Amino acid sequence: MKLSDLIQIDEDKDDRQKALKRAFMPYSELIDVDGCEVQTVIILLNLSCPKPKSKDLLDPVRANSFLRTTENIDKSLMGIKWIHTHNLKYPDSRVKDQRVIASVLSSENDFISSAYLKRSYGWSHNAAVQGVMHWLLNEFNWQGEVVSLLSLIKDENSYWLEILKDFGYLKEVHQLFKEHIHSDLPSSAVPDTVSPYSKQVRFPWKGEYIAVTPIVSHAMQVSIERLSRNTELTVPFRQIKIAKSQQHGNLPSSLGGYIHQLYAPLDIAANERQTLAASRSRTHKYFDDSALTDRKCCGLFRHLVGTEPLTTSKKQKHVRAYQISQLRQRIALWLLPLVELREHCEKMQKLIDERSYQPTIYDFLTMEESQLVLLTNDLNQYINLSLQHNKFSIRYAYHPKLMPLLKLELKQVLKLLSSKSSEQNLTADEQYIYLSDLRTFQCLATSSPYLCGVPSMTAIWGFVHQYQRSFAGLIQSDSDITFSSFAICFKKELIYKSSTLSEASNLAAKKTVSSVKRTSFNEEYHADLEFDLIIKVKANIDLNVCVDLLKAVLPTQFAGGSLFPAEKKNTNDWIYISENKKAIFYRVKGLSNNALWLMPQYLQQPNNLPSLISLITGDDSLIPISAGYHFLETPSYREGALCKKHAYAENALMLAKKVKPIDLRLKGDDYFYKNAFWSLGVTSSTILIEKNRDT
Known part of the structure; x- marks a missing residue:
C-alpha cells in the first residue's frame, strides 16, 4: 500500500480520514511513504494531537502547532522512558513502573519466537499520555526499510530532521531528544524486581528450580495482528476482548481491546453413531464404507486424480506425499472392523465357522499374518464395490488413475498389519x-x-x-x-x-470504610x-x-x-x-x-510465522502448540522471585503432529x-x- 494512493482519495473525505488513520496504526501492514515524507510527518503529528482530535489528518496548520507546544514536547520526552520491546502490562495492567527492552538469547533449537523479527517498540505506562507517542513510534516503509520517526531521530537522518524543523522541531528540541534517547532508551533494560502481579512459572534447571516470567513480545503481537488481516490466508484467527485496553499499551488501545490470536483447535468431534461397534450393529458389514465415501475422502480422490491441481511443483510434491498418507489411513480405517474382528477371535480363541463368512473374509480371519498380503486383489474388489454403492463416490469406482494407487496402498496396509512387533x-x-x-x-x-x-x-x-x-x-x-x-x-x-x-481486591473509596470492588x-x-x-x-x-x-x-x-x-x-x-x-x-x-494422539513433530520445525502458516495449510495433521519459553536474559537473582534464579522470557511456538490410533496400529509399537x-x-x-x- 502506498500513501500517495490514499492521499488521492477525493470522493469521501471521511473515508480518506479513516484510511489514513488506519494506515499508521501499529496493527496495519506497513505503508510505503516514498515521495510523501512531508505528508507523513503531518499525519503523524495530527494523530498525536490531544483533544479535540484533528478532523483532517492532512491539515498542516494543526500539525505545525504540536511540536511548538511545550507540554507536548515534555510528554514526549517523558514517554521515552516507557518504550518497550516486551509488554509487562499485558495482560495484567496492574504491573506498574516497569518495562523490558531486550532481545531473545541465541539458540540452536528450531521454534518460533521474536528472534526472526526486527526489533519493534511499543509503549505502556500512563494511558493519558499514550496518544502523544504516536508520532514517535508508529512505523512505515521508507526507501525499502522499516523506520519510525524515533529511529530516524536516533540515527540523526538529516533529510527527516530538515522536514521536522519546518514543523517546530528546532535544534534545542533535537538536543533534548538526543539526551533522553541516550539515557532512557538503552539497548537492554529489565526490572530489578518482579512485580507481584507478574506471573511466575517454576521449572527444574541445572540442579535447582528457576522462576520464569513470561511476557508478550510487541513485535510478535504486531505480526499476528497483520497476518490476521491478510485476506489471502485461510488459517483461522480468534479475537479476545481486553477490558480497559488503554491501560495495557498502545497496541491493545489502538485495537479497542480486540486482540487476535492464531486459532488451532484439535477438531475432535466424537459421534457415538460413527463408532465401529455402532456401525457394525446397524449394517452388519465387515468394512467401514464411510471411511472411503465421506465428503473429505471424496475431496482427497478429486485431488489425486488431478481434478484440482496445485500451482507449484514444490507444493505439489509436499502435498502429494501428505495425500498419499491420508489415502493409506483411509484404507486402513475401511479395513479396521475386519482387523478388530480377527483380533477378537484370536483373543477369545474362538472357532471360526467357514460357512458363516464369505471366502475372502474367512481367509482374512484364519490365515497367517504374513500371508495377508495375498488377499490384495480380492480386497481391492471390495474397495471398488464400496465406492460404487455410494452416490457421491461412484465416479471414483474403477477410476483408471485411482485404481493403481488404491491397490498399492492397500498392499502396503496389509504388509504393515503383517509386520511383527519389535x-x-x-x-x-x-x-x-x-x-x-x-x-x-x-x-x-x-x-x-x-x-x-x-x-x-x-x-x-x-x-x-x-x-x-x-x-x-x-x-x-x-x-x-x-x-x-x-x-x-x-x-x-x-x-x-x-x-x-476475579477476586474482590480494590476498595471503592480510600481512607474510609467502603465496599471492595x-x-x-x-x-x-x-x-x-x-x-x-x-x-x-x-x-x-x-x-x-x-x-x-x-x-x-x-x-x-x-x-x-x-x-x-x-x-x-x-x-x-x-x-x-x-x-x-x-x-x-x-x-x-x-x-x-x-x-488424536498429540506427538512431537521432529522432521520440520518452522522458525517464523509465515512458514508455520504455510505448513499447517498444506497438512491437516500439523498443529501449532505453545511449547515453552525463550529467555530474554541470562537467569539471575531478582527480588520478588519465587526461586533463587529468575528470568524474563517469551513464549515459544512449535509444530506438533495429530496422529490417529489407526496410524499407530500400522506403524507399530x-x-x-x-x-x-x-x-x-x-x-x-x-x-x-x-x-x-x-x-
Missing part, C-alpha cells in the same frame, strides 16, 4: 502409568498470548511433575522416583470463550477436554502395589482447570500400570479413531515409543517441552 528391551526400573478418560473443565485453551487451541505443553508437563512430587512426598521409599516423560491422547474437545470472575476481567478461551495420559516412570519399586496412593495424589488441577477421573461405575479401570510395552500398546491401538513421548528439555537459553530423546 522386541522391546525394558530396563528393570521402567514402568508405565496409563490414565484413561481423564476429564478437565474450564482449562485454558489460550496457551500463549499468540495462540488458542491445545493447552500449553508446559501446563501438561507441570501436571505430570506435580503428580510426581505429590507421589514421591507421600510414599515411604528411599528410591528415586522420576516421571520422566509423557504421551497424551485427546478424545473430546469443547472450546468456548468465557471470563473468569472486583478488578476488570478479560475474556479468555477455555476448553473442556477428555484425554488419556501415559506417563513413563523410572523407579526401583513396583508401582502396582501403590495404585491406591497414585489415585489419591492425582492433581485436581490441569492447565488452570479442574480435573476429574473417569466417569465410570467401576473406578478401578481408569488407572493401569504395567512394565509390558505390548500391553500398553494394545490399549493405544484399540482407541476410537475419533481420538516401536514407532509409538520412539516418537509419542514428550519430556522437559533445558538449555542455557530455552525451556522447551519437546520430543523425548531418552528412548
